[in-house]
Amino acid sequence: MTVLEERSTKKAAGSPKAPGKGSGWIHDLGLGIRFAVGGGREGWIRTLLTAVGVGLGVALLLIASSVPNLLDNRSDRTAGRAPNFTNHDAPPAPGDNTLVYDNASSEYRGDSVGGWLLRPDGAHPPIPPGVDRIPRPGEMVVSPALKDLLESPEGQLLRERLKFQIIGTIADEGLSDPHDLYMYAGSDTITQKGGGRTAQFGGNRLPEEPMDPVLVILIILICVVLLIPVAIFIATAVRFGGERRDRRLAALRLIGADIRMTRRAAAGESLFGAGVGLLYGALFFLVGRQFVGMVQFWRISAFPSDLAPVPGLAVLILLAVPACAVLVTLFALRSVAIEPLGVVRQGRSRKRRLMWRLPIPAIGVGLLLFSDIAGGNRGPLDVAVVAAGIILILLGMVTLLPWLVESVVAHVRGGPVPWQLAFRRLQLNSTAGTRAVSGITVAVAGGIALQMYFVGINDDFNTTTGQDPKRAQMGVMTESAKGALAERMIKDFRATEGVTGVIGTIDSYVLGAGALDEWGDPEGAPVTYGTCATLRELAHLPGCEDGDVFISHTEGNKDAGWVTKVARPGKQVDLNEWYRDEGSEKLEPQLWTIPKDARTVTPRKDPAGQERHGIFVTPGALDPAKLPSASTTAQIQTDESDPDAQEHVRNTAYLMDPSLRIWTYQMTQRDKQYDSIRTSLFVGATATMILIAASMLVSQIEQLRERRKLLSVLVAFGTRRSTLAWSILWQTAIPVALGTALAVMGGLGLGRVMLHLIDKEITDWLIFLPLAGVGAAMIAIVTLLSLPVLWRLMRPDGLRTE
Incomplete structure (x- = not known):
């Protein structure tokens, strides 16, 4: 009897008998856990890699599950203060x-x-x-x-x-x-x-407006796109060390275990790694959230106490991750024949089939095309249908990627040595190479679809203001300024550093004597007080001198009727009447006669994009002190070469009156809900890309460890280290390149379907180029970070064994 046979006999004799049917799962899972715990240094390294990978994914899921609490806490504090x-x-x-x-x-x-x-x-x-x-x-x-x-x-x-x-x-x-x-x-x-x-602070939270169905679809798309790569990463992490595990299972078959027992033992080993990963994830989350207040993504930050997972979602993560580990392991072993003398997967495997992979994205497209969420149906079922459709399309690309890589590399022959080494490795086993790339494929495809969707709906949530930032960059207004303060305002702004011009007006309102509207109330008209230079910015003046008065209106305008009734040359108006409504200070009438030589002019749009109608008055025609409660508007031109010009304007305004309303002119204005969702996307995409890079790096290190002896053999026979390094680069780059090509096609298709839901057309077919560049950048980063590990493994003493 050989030593191996003697050891096998002793193990078989000393091992427990096959348990009953009810306790078989528990016994076999426990045996797999014993393998993970008692596997020696190699076993613990493998478990550690799995735990770190799962832990990173769990930490990100816990962060995602904390977002509802984070937003609610921020809103409560903002409303309460x-x-x-x-x-x-x-x-x-x-x-x-x-x-x-x-x-x-x-x-x-x-x-x-x-x-x-x-x-x-x-x-x-x-x-x-x-x-x-x-x-x-x-x-x-x-x-x-x-x-x-x-x-x-x-x-x-x-x-x-x-x-x-x-x-x-x-x-x-x-x-x-x-x-x-x-x-x-x-x-x-x-x-x-x-x-x-x-008498109190808080209580200002107003009911939220119903969200636009277009934004509901966008939120669903963002959640699915950001979370599916996390799920793929966790599923990849629980399969680290799969080849060595299969060889251990072959040894287990040698001492009498059946197929089902070996698969359950493998599931137990993955379950232990996932359990440790849950602990690591909780640890990463608890430690990381202590530093969350120190960082800021896209001007968004949070207190550590804000990152508290929703209990229901936390329980779901706690149950789903171990279940995912067991199911992924059992599914992976379906294509592996573990026999007492080896693993059949190491021989020639059956070619992957395409027919069962195509229906997955096709069903997803069908669900999206038949959904009616854009029509206003936003119930749980409608949201679930859209989410399921997006998930199926993205998962369909995950299932298509292994077939695509295998089909492309199967017939490649010749080329430089690094090229041959890389392709031969992929021809023997492309599964490990495509597994980590699946996350990139989903992320890039989802990113392309999101960018297409954003571009498609951009015009709906960005409105043209009609403002002209070239004529004025800032506006300042006060509604409680007296005439004297208004004059001082304009003067102080003109003297402010970085200011090149001020269009300053004092605005009031007058009522015409005897002019009544359809309800029997006095008709009124606006009064705009300013210098000739200012009034030229507001109307087309034939000529202007101090003391002139103009009547500004446009025929057919809704305000023209008021102006023609009240603002007539030679007619009296009451400067105080407008402010003698109920509850206000009682003011005696203050009559002022519009000069008979007042000319009628046509208004022009001011920098704010508005046309002003009414009575235009220059300083010599009326004392602004007679306007008892006028408002003042200053449209300010700043020196754009001075980066702090606008801050100097704000300083002047604040020192004059902290309650002055200040704004900047811009040609377009973005919807706040849309802007908030876009910012959240950037934050989530940043975290997901970091996770994908970590996934590729951990997966690369695990593959290098699996091939340590092979690398040592090649080095011992004189293979250059640079040759091996280039082969590793090509092994990473080829699946990524194919995955990116698949992601571009899938992302464009998903984006087209999503835009079809809201009756929008694609405006930019080349939007995928920046995201495709992200894949190339990840290849370079992962390869550079894995080189130290590669150099350490490429030593002849790696052939040593016990």
Whole structure:
């Protein structure tokens, strides 16, 4: 009896008898777990690779399952820190527990700086969340991020704007995220007329508007595209070390185990790796979320406490990952004949069939074409049908990829040595090479479909404003300025650094004596006060001198009737009448006669894209002090070569009145829901691409370890290391190139079907080029990172064995 036969006999004699049918699964799974635990150094390395791979995927799934809580927490904190203005029409009476507030938000170098001016009415005003007390006049409390910015050299211009003494910082419960720029400042000059009065903070969450069906489809597409690569990565990770596992199972067959027992033992081994991966994933998640506040993707951040998985989704992940490990292992072993003397897969395998793979994406296309979610049906069933259709199309590409790689490499012969080594390896076993590439295929295909969808719906969610940023880049307005303050506003803006011109107007309203509308109320007309230079920007003037008055209107315009009734040369108008409505200050009539030589002019669009009708008055014709409660608008031209010109304008406005409304002119405006979804896509795509790169690297290292002895043999026979390195590159590049080609075709097809759902046409067939370049970049990165491992394995002493 040989030593091998003696050992096999002892193992068979010492092994437990076949368990009953009910306990067979438990016994065999436990045997596989014993193999994973007691497999020595090689076994633990294999388990570690599997656990790390599964752990990375689980961590990303836990992050994804935390998104609903993250968004809700941010919304709750954002709504809870603002004064309650839902009762703005009937504010509370001044009392010991009320305060007056006014908006003090601004912008600094592209970042929003939020905040409020506060003035208590009594000794016990409401306190904002995260703040100990209301700041006194000249004081402010700020967020930690705003304090850091103000104390840094980059915040010099902002310090000139926020000239308050910092007395403390806002706690986390009063901030939307760790990078939030927010403040509360005390003031003794604000009034309820400019802002409002409240007795509490919070309660401002308004009912959300129903989401557009186009955006619902987009969200489904994003979720599926981002999460399927994660699932593929986990399924790939549980199969690390598959060739060595199959050889161990062959040894198990040698001592008397049947086929079903060996498969269940293999499932137990994968189950252990997945279980350890769950622990690793939870560890990665718990450790990683402690640092989440330190990073910011696309200006989005979160507190560690925000990353809390939804309990139901967390339980689903806990159950689905081990189940996935068992099912994937059993499915993989269906094509492997494990016999006592070896694994048949090492011989010539059966050619992959195409016929069962094609119906998968075809069914997905059929589900999408027959769905009616774009027609307004957005119930759970409709969402599930669209999601199932997208999943089937993407999974169809995953099933087609192995057949495509096998078919292409099967007949390749000749070429340089690295090329031959790479193709021969793929001809012998292309499964390992295509397994990791599946994630790239799905990600690239989904990315192409998403980009096509975004381009297709872009015009629907980006509206043309009609504004002209070439004539003015910024606008400033106040609704509570007196005439004197309005003049000072225009003067100060013209003297501001970086300002090249100001179109400044004082705007009011007058009523005509005896002119009544269809309801019997007095007719009115707007009054625009400005210099000749300003009025030329607002109307086509035949000539202008100080003291001139013009009547601006367009025949056929809805405002033309008001203007022709009220604004007549030689007719009197009341400058105060407009402000003597119920509840307002009672003002005596202040009559002013429109000059008889007032000329009629045609308005032109201002930089905001609006035509102004009414009475145009130059300074010499009317004293602005007679306009008791005029509003002021300044359309400001800045020096575009000065990057801080707009910040200087904001500083001037803030020091004049923090509640001044400031905006920038832009030709297009993007829908907020659409913009939020687009930002979320960029964040999710970044995390998914990082995971795919990690998947390829771990898979590459695992394949190199599997071929350690082969690499050592080639080196021992004099093969150059550079030759082997190039062969590894080609082994990675060929499946990626084929996967990318498949992804381009599949992505274009999926994008076309998705656009068909909303009756849109493809506008750019070359949108796949940037994403195809991502695949090439990943090849280079993974190859470079795997070279140190390759160099360490390519040593002749790797032939040593026990």
